[in-house]
Amino acid sequence: MRFSKRLDRFGDEIFAALNNRRMELEKQGMKIYNMSVGTPDFTTPDYIKKALAEAALDDENWKYSLRDLPELLEAVCDYYEKRFQVKITPDMVMSVYGSQEGMGHLGMALCDEGDIVLLPDPCYPVFAAGSLMAGAEPYYYPLTEEHDFLPYVKGIPEEIARKAKYMVVSLPSNPVGSIATPGLYEEIVEFAEKYDILIIHDNAYSDIIFDGAEGGSFLATPGAGEVGVEFFSLSKSFNITGARISFLIGRPDVIAALRKLRSQIDFGMFLPVQRAAIAALRGPLEGVREQCRLYQERRDTLCEGLRSIGWQLPNGKGTMFVWAKLPDGRTDSMAFCMELMEKAGVIVTPGASFGPHGEGYVRFALVLPPEKIKEAVDSIRRSGM
Numbered sequence: 001m002r003f004s005k006r007l008d009r010f011g012d013e014i015f016a017a018l019n020n021r022r023m024e025l026e027k028q029g030m031k032i033y034n035m036s037v038g039t040p041d042f043t044t045p046d047y048i049k050k051a052l053a054e055a056a057l058d059d060e061n062w063k064y065s066l067r068d069l070p071e072l073l074e075a076v077c078d079y080y081e082k083r084f085q086v087k088i089t090p091d092m093v094m095s096v097y098g099s100q101e102g103m104g105h106l107g108m109a110l111c112d113e114g115d116i117v118l119l120p121d122p123c124y125p126v127f128a129a130g131s132l133m134a135g136a137e138p139y140y141y142p143l144t145e146e147h148d149f150l151p152y153v154k155g156i157p158e159e160i161a162r163k164a165k166y167m168v169v170s171l172p173s174n175p176v177g178s179i180a181t182p183g184l185y186e187e188i189v190e191f192a193e194k195y196d197i198l199i200i201h202d203n204a205y206s207d208i209i210f211d212g213a214e215g216g217s218f219l220a221t222p223g224a225g226e227v228g229v230e231f232f233s234l235s236k237s238f239n240i241t242g243a244r245i246s247f248l249i250g251r252p253d254v255i256a257a258l259r260k261l262r263s264q265i266d267f268g269m270f271l272p273v274q275r276a277a278i279a280a281l282r283g284p285l286e287g288v289r290e291q292c293r294l295y296q297e298r299r300d301t302l303c304e305g306l307r308s309i310g311w312q313l314p315n316g317k318g319t320m321f322v323w324a325k326l327p328d329g330r331t332d333s334m335a336f337c338m339e340l341m342e343k344a345g346v347i348v349t350p351g352a353s354f355g356p357h358g359e360g361y362v363r364f365a366l367v368l369p370p371e372k373i374k375e376a377v378d379s380i381r382r383s384g385m
Contacts, residue, residue: 080232096262109261113134116139168201203232207236207292231248237280245277298373337350350362
């Protein structure tokens with residue numbers, strides 16, 4: 001059987017390769033410190049679990065949902081005003097099964113074959129996958145140390161900008177850990193207005209931001225509501241990654257386009273999951289802020305430890321990841337990751353899996369407590385890497 005040529009657009013899934021080797025080493029008795037996948041190890045709040053469990057006991061909630069509950073849309077609107085001081089209306093909101101699924105499908109709702117889209121490099125792989133599934137042609141704008149790993153729209157050629165359909169922006173940024181600086185969003189809005197480009201902002205990590213900075217929403221920027229949409233996720237803030245609860249928020253016409261596409265392929269989010277989302281959005285935020293403090297403690301432990309053994313790295317400013325330059329002038333991130341796993345039992349993600357400008361770096365996920373991070377750094381020290 002011949003499968004779709006569409007599959008040829010995608011490479012092998014890097015996490016699968018790392019996980020296969022991890023299992024082999026564990027069978028051999030090696031102690032493993034897995035800091036590759038961004039799955040939080042913190043506990044889901046009881047009030048969220050209770051809301052889901054109670055809803056699951058109602059037989060009516062086991063039918064097709066077919067739509068987002070009005071109470072859910074209202075909860076998102078209220079949350080955005082409370083948390084980000086942004087006023088939105090229900091027609092500007094729809095749920096998606098995680099930002100990954102939403103980003104994967106949005107390109108198909110927006111693009112035709114051959115359209116050009118602007119993607120950050122390095123970037124989370126689904127940014128590219130979503131555009132490739134739509135048949136679009138990615139143009140990668142680099143996130144470089146020179147510009148503090150932030151979008152630099154002045155570096156995008158005008159002939160590319162005039163052809164571009166949309167631009168993906170991700171801040172705080174996975175994998176590089178950069179956060180928006182004053183005036184950056186305004187510059188991006190001006191760029192979008194000039195070239196008639198839709199901005200798609202990934203706002204998955206607004207609650208994991210360090211050193212006194214405050215996470216916000218792109219939509220709080222004057223003019224952003226006319227040129228952009230934003231993916232907003234509950235996964236990392238409330239430790240509910242498996243529930244896949246995210247939202248696309250912003251321009252009503254874009255929301256309507258994705259909703260139309262989605263109506264052809266599913267029957268809506270499971271109603272007990274919607275009830276869990278409402279509980280999260282209407283619940284207290286003290287735990288979210290305390291969790292951010294704990295992530296910063298982990299970041300500090302890892303960065304200080306790696307620096308003590310000669311690594312050079314920017315001090316990650318946000319997200320649950322740290323972006324680290326390979327030590328000793330190494331350049332092959334995949335080879336380095338395999339060697340690090342073999343010699344130290346520490347699993348990280350090669351920077352090259354996030355795009356060409358990721359080569360020469362690795363990404364650490366802050367998914368271990370400080371004492372385990374210290375053990376992992378000690379293991380790296382003993383390995384000589």
